[in-house]
Amino acid sequence: MKRIADKLHREGKRIALVPTMGYFHEGHLSLIRKARKVADAVIVSIFVNPTQFGPNEDFEHYPRDFERDRRLARELGTDYIFGPDVKEMYPAGYRTYVEVEELSKKLCGMSRRTHFRGVTTVVLKLFEITKADVAVFGWKDAQQFLIIRKMARDLNLGVKLIGVPTVRERDGLAMSSRNTYLSPEERCDAVAIRNSLRHAKAMIKKRIISAPKILAAMRKVIGAAKSARIDYVEIVDVDNLEPLQAVKKGKTLIAAAVFIGGTRLIDNIRV
């Protein structure tokens, strides 16, 4: 991959990387389309990264379908798929990790203590291996995007980061590879996450900007779904993820993580 990337650069090509864990849905595909528009060569990485999963999480069961992913990526004009195996990325004796302090301990970092350290480590490795000029990420994982942006700035990486809006199912549920874990009843309940965010937006439109008031209303919407158990709902500053007492125009991230049965799903809006 490094040899190919060097050759692309020698030919004067601008390289875009789309890092993924595979099992593509429309969200992934919109990232690939975006990459195709902004670069000469598109590399899609497919790697279920063990270091971003906790010991009791779903690394083993995470859905995988390399052949289907390969076909879809190719149809959208992907030039290269980089699909290393775990031993190539983390050979025996691997000991180096990159961590963005503070940001990585908030929101999802509260219940997934080592998750973002795994994400930043693998993304930095992928940037190095693919020599990406541009990398495309989804706002669906807003905290991940903000943390990677911080890493890129702090470490002078020089890679340009592009965030793509969340792609949703018809009823509003954010697309996620983990949605495949849901039973039919859970699938119905899962839309409560999106509905709670919609409700927040409607309140803000009516000029109700008190964070405690909005959060209480959101908890009520989610609580009405039988299989839902809230991990967190928070209203935070989009730059530093610090909790806000009131919505700040153009600066606010409303984020939720909710267990639907045994499946933990996340969603967010920026307002």
Ligand code: AMP
């Ligand atoms: P994953 O395969 O879940 O690691 O996701 C790979 C990339 O796709 C990340 O940048 C995600 O933020 C992005 N992504 C996942 N779901 C969506 C979605 N529904 N809409 C837009 N981007 C998404």
